[in-house]
Amino acid sequence: MDIAKYREMFLTEAAEHLQNMVSLLVELEAAPEDRNGIAALFREAHSIKGMAATMSYSATAQLAHHLEDQLDNCRSLGQISSTQIDYLLAAVDLLEGLLQDIRQQLPERSVEAFIQGEIPHQGLELLESVSCSEDLDNSNLLIHLRLEETVAAPGPRLLVLLKKLEEFGRLLETIPAEENILQGEISRTLEVRLKTDLSQEQIFTRLQKYSELAEITFPPEQIVEKQRKQQAVTTTVRVGTDLLDHFINLTGELITNRYCLQTAAAERNWSGLNEGLGQLARLVKNLHHQVLQVRMMPLATVTDRLPRTVRDLCRSSGKEVEFVVDGASIELDRAIIEALTDPLTHMVRNAIDHGIEQQGRVRIKAWRERDQVLIQISDNGRGIDPEKIRQRALQCGLLSPVQAENIRDYDLYQLICHPGFSTVEEITETSGRGVGMDVVKTAVERLGGILMIDSVAGEGSRMTMKLPLSVAIVRMLLIESAGSLLGLPITRVLQTLEVSPAEVRTSGKQLVITLQGELLPLLSLRKILRQPKGQVKKLLSLVVTEVLGRKIGLVVDRLVGQQEVFVQGLPAPFDRLRGNNGGAILGDGRIMFLLDLQPLLEKRRKKEA
Amino acid sequence: MAKRVLIVDDALFMRTLLRDIFTAAGWNIVAEAENGLQAIEQYHLQQPDLVSMDIVMPEMGGIDAMKTILSTDPAAVVVVCSALGQESMIMEAIKAGAKDFIVKPFSDAQVLEVIERVAAG
Numbered sequence: 001m002d003i004a005k006y007r008e009m010f011l012t013e014a015a016e017h018l019q020n021m022v023s024l025l026v027e028l029e030a031a032p033e034d035r036n037g038i039a040a041l042f043r044e045a046h047s048i049k050g051m052a053a054t055m056s057y058s059a060t061a062q063l064a065h066h067l068e069d070q071l072d073n074c075r076s077l078g079q080i081s082s083t084q085i086d087y088l089l090a091a092v093d094l095l096e097g098l099l100q101d102i103r104q105q106l107p108e109r110s111v112e113a114f115i116q117g118e119i120p121h122q123g124l125e126l127l128e129s130v131s132c133s134e135d136l137d138n139s140n141l142l143i144h145l146r147l148e149e150t151v152a153a154p155g156p157r158l159l160v161l162l163k164k165l166e167e168f169g170r171l172l173e174t175i176p177a178e179e180n181i182l183q184g185e186i187s188r189t190l191e192v193r194l195k196t197d198l199s200q201e202q203i204f205t206r207l208q209k210y211s212e213l214a215e216i217t218f219p220p221e222q223i224v225e226k227q228r229k230q231q232a233v234t235t236t237v238r239v240g241t242d243l244l245d246h247f248i249n250l251t252g253e254l255i256t257n258r259y260c261l262q263t264a265a266a267e268r269n270w271s272g273l274n275e276g277l278g279q280l281a282r283l284v285k286n287l288h289h290q291v292l293q294v295r296m297m298p299l300a301t302v303t304d305r306l307p308r309t310v311r312d313l314c315r316s317s318g319k320e321v322e323f324v325v326d327g328a329s330i331e332l333d334r335a336i337i338e339a340l341t342d343p344l345t346h347m348v349r350n351a352i353d354h355g356i357e358q359q360g361r362v363r364i365k366a367w368r369e370r371d372q373v374l375i376q377i378s379d380n381g382r383g384i385d386p387e388k389i390r391q392r393a394l395q396c397g398l399l400s401p402v403q404a405e406n407i408r409d410y411d412l413y414q415l416i417c418h419p420g421f422s423t424v425e426e427i428t429e430t431s432g433r434g435v436g437m438d439v440v441k442t443a444v445e446r447l448g449g450i451l452m453i454d455s456v457a458g459e460g461s462r463m464t465m466k467l468p469l470s471v472a473i474v475r476m477l478l479i480e481s482a483g484s485l486l487g488l489p490i491t492r493v494l495q496t497l498e499v500s501p502a503e504v505r506t507s508g509k510q511l512v513i514t515l516q517g518e519l520l521p522l523l524s525l526r527k528i529l530r531q532p533k534g535q536v537k538k539l540l541s542l543v544v545t546e547v548l549g550r551k552i553g554l555v556v557d558r559l560v561g562q563q564e565v566f567v568q569g570l571p572a573p574f575d576r577l578r579g580n581n582g583g584a585i586l587g588d589g590r591i592m593f594l595l596d597l598q599p600l601l602e603k604r605r606k607k608e609a
Numbered sequence: 610m611a612k613r614v615l616i617v618d619d620a621l622f623m624r625t626l627l628r629d630i631f632t633a634a635g636w637n638i639v640a641e642a643e644n645g646l647q648a649i650e651q652y653h654l655q656q657p658d659l660v661s662m663d664i665v666m667p668e669m670g671g672i673d674a675m676k677t678i679l680s681t682d683p684a685a686v687v688v689v690c691s692a693l694g695q696e697s698m699i700m701e702a703i704k705a706g707a708k709d710f711i712v713k714p715f716s717d718a719q720v721l722e723v724i725e726r727v728a729a730g
Contacts (some may be wrong), residue, residue: 152712156699160709182700209726576697 010055011103017044018099019304021092025085026307030322033079041088042071048095059108060098066115067091089308090114140172141200145190145207146215155181157212158190168203169196239294250287257283292470297337299366299375300328302344309345310362313352320359321352327366332373333470336447340375340465343440347377347463350437355381355461371469372491378462384455386412408518413453414549417441445598448474448489450546466491474567476584478560478592479543482531486595487565487584488543494551495544496559501536513542513553520544522553528600529579547597554597567594611637612728615655617648617671618663618690623713627661627690630720645669645677652678652685659728662707664691664698672702679706686727690715 024041028034049064067088074080094114101108145161147154158181165171175191196203200218207216257279264272303325310323332340344364351362356379366375386409393399393415399407417437440463444451448468455461468474468491476487477496503513504522511522522542526534534557543554565584569575581596614636618624624641631638636659640651644666652660660678664671675687689702690711699710708727711720 152693153696153699153710155696156703156710159700159703163703182704184697209722209729211722 006055007102010051010057011099014048014051014060014095014099017048018092018095020044022089022308023304025088025092026311028080029082029085029311032081032085035075035078038071038074038078038080042068042075045071057098057102057108059111060095060102063091063095063098063111063115066111141169141194141196141203142219143190143192143194143203144215144217144219145192145213147188147212148214149188151188151212154186154188155184158187161190161207161210161213162192164206165192165194168198168206169194243290243294246290247287250283250290254280254283254287288473292333292473295333295335295470296331297334298328299330299332299337300325301337302341303328303364305341306345306348306364310348310352313349317352319352319356321356322361323348324361324363325365326363328364330366330368330373331469332467336467336470339443339447340467343443343465344375344377346436346440351377351379351381351461355379355383357382360460368469371475373467373469374464375467376462376464378460380460383457383459383461384413384416384453385457386455389413389415410454411550413455414546416453417451417549445492448491450491473564475562475564476592476594477543477562479525479541479556479595480558480560481525481529481556482534484531485560485586485590485592486525487592488545488595490562492545493543494546497542497544498539499542500539504540515544515553518551520551520553522555523601524555526555526557528597545597547601565592611635612659613637613639613655613657614659614661614724615640615642615648615651615657616661617642617645617651617666617674618661619643619666620663623663623690627720630717631661631724633717634721634724636724643667645671645674648674649677653681656682658686659724660685660687661711661724662687662689662702664689664695664702672698672705675702675707676705688723688727 021041021044024037024044028037028041031037045064045067049061049068052058052061052064070084070088074084091114094109094111098108098111143165147157151157158176159178162171162174162178162181171192172195173191173193176185176187181187194203204216204218207213257276261273261276261280263269264276306325307323310321313319314321348362348364356362360380362377362379364375364377366373368374389412390399390404390407393412394401394404398415398418417440441451444465444467450466452464452466453461454464468489475490477490477493479486479488497515499513504511505514506512507519507521512519513522514520522540526532541556541559543556543559544551545554546552563586565586567582567584569582570577570580574580579596579600581594583591583593586592612635614631616624616627616631616638618627618641628638628641639655639657642648642651646669648660648662648671649669660675662671662675671689671691675685675689678685678687685706687707688709688711689699689707690713691699691702692713699707699712703710709723711723
């Protein structure tokens with residue numbers, strides 16, 4: 001049998017079976033006498049055994065067979081114990097390791113010790129890594145470096161270190177890769193596989209000159225493998241054959257359409273041209289729809305991994321948490337799904353760590369509203385205490401005493417996403433939230449979404465992400481400022497309105513209007529962009545949006561309208577322009593720039609301070 | 610013999626600050642330059658052991674100046690000096706041959722560590 005041809009297929013399917021096993025095990029932990037669950041688990045192990053045996057992956061087959069035996073036992077008893085669940089989860093981890101060996105075409109790691117019983121899985125891994133590294137060419141050295149948290153420019157620093165390491169020998173592999181660092185991937189760790197004649201000690205001494213390094217270690221082989229596996233996870237996509245058929249049909253129709261148009265053009269047949277163009281519009285729309293379809297993935301891709309996280313967290317914290325996901329079948333663009341993995345995990349973790357006190361429920365709910373997807377993470381824990389945030393914000397200087405007094409709770413909660421707020425470690429103990437919420441908010445906003453936070457003390461908190469379905473094609477609000485055309489993703493716009501200058505009042509130095517009973521500060525876009533002042537008009541056009549956690553009314557020259565546009569990143573050096581998040585060419589050939597207010601206002605605020 | 614450094618920065622304030630740090634560390638400041646063009650000229654006149662190069666400057670920026678210097682003297686040791694938030698420019702400079710970098714605002718100790726490291730090779 002031509003193994004290579006089937007390897008990929010085997011790996012993809014086996015990984016799915018393993019993911020199912022984890023989900024089932026976590027469910028069984030809550031209901032250990034669920035016979036159907038145990039039976040389903042048995043079938044998963046059985047499928048893996050069958051596939052592995054066919055492919056002659058003997059260790060994998062052997063382990064799967066062993067699990068089958070165990071589960072058969074449980075099946076006849078009609079229940080599964082928590083020790084067994086722990087054991088089976090460890091077995092799943094080991095199976096994942098085996099799949100990894102197969103993926104990298106290494107010999108399968110040994111499963112004997114695990115099957116014999118008492119040796120815990122981790123011990124096994126260590127044991128193996130030793131024997132593994134003996135086989136390797138001993139001039140291959142793995143180096144793990146971690147930067148101090150205080151290092152101001154981690155990217156450039158890693159780059160300098162890479163250049164230094166290149167002087168020691170030949171770099172076989174680095175994580176992150178140099179090009180990823182150059183593209184702005186932010187990492188504080190660097191894994192390097194180096195072919196060198198120098199000894200560990202010699203390299204250690206030379207690297208010690210860098211006080212920016214918090215950690216210099218030489219880990220055994222497998223740790224890096226693990227990280228590589230994480231990086232490689234999402235490189236392929238499974239597409240149904242029906243979708244591919246659609247593409248072929250569409251391409252065929254497009255070719256026909258081209259001939260129709262050519263003929264009509266040659267004959268100067270205007271009605272024929274018109275008809276052809278209409279057809280073209282329909283085909284392109286259809287194609288766009290299908291392409292988006294390929295990129296769509298269900299939210300389950302992320303949420304299916306969470307029950308295990310919840311379980312492990314409950315174990316370590318001794319809390320009892322019920323975890324519910326509604327709407328896991330909602331589909332989103334894969335880029336969005338990928339970008340959401342960490343924020344979602346983070347929010348769930350936060351809810352358990354800081355929201356739930358002893359016992360409670362964490363719920364993820366996803367639903368669609370027109371061309372947006374809303375994902376909500378809620379818990380019925382203690383909620384966020386606005387008073388503590390207020391105090392903290394005062395301490396950090398994020399609010400002046402007057403502001404602290406007048407700020408509404410909704411705006412107050414947004415402050416937990418302020419980077420200055422969340423990096424203060426002690427706050428995690430006192431106010432509950434804050435760790436990494438700035439990261440969550442940034443991720444959501446980078447996707448063109450909005451993060452909303454609300455909470456009722458004693459009843460729980462709720463974080464809602466409002467996201468576009470797709471990232472590349474975005475519905476934009478087009479606005480005009482001193483003759484230039486700018487766009488704001490519609491997801492970032494809370495409201496647009498026109499007000500008469502008579503409604504504008506001043507509060508301190510700030511121009512404001514009253515909107516739904518609240519004071520809304522007005523900022524002139526011309527002023528922010530340092531464009532010349534415009535003429536006073538009969539009606540002011542306002543875009544109400546949220547920046548840096550505050551609602552603002554952006555005064556623009558003209559609201560042009562809404563349009564779906566294909567956003568592209570700008571090439572260097574334009575990508576360095578502050579406040580600009582990409583551009584798009586509109587149907588009429590005009591160029592629209594995507595407005596990114598946050599950095600512009602941050603700079604302003606710093607200046608004022 | 611004292612090591613010789615060329616300080617390049619368009620701001621007098623920064624040059625003064627760096628001059629004091631280098632002097633205290635026993636370096637000999639052979640020249641100062643306010644822009645890339647002057648930097649190239651001074652480099653060829655003085656052949657210093659180290660160049661401390663600001664990135665954003667009028668006339669000619671630090672990266673272009675460094676490239677020119679390296680094209681005639683590939684062994685030139687250049688440390689770029691740039692403000693926080695200009696990571697991509699710093700990385701561009703490192704790719705182009707800068708040995709290390711200093712981020713403004715900096716402390717004396719940070720500057721000293723970097724220059725001693727690159728001076729040692």
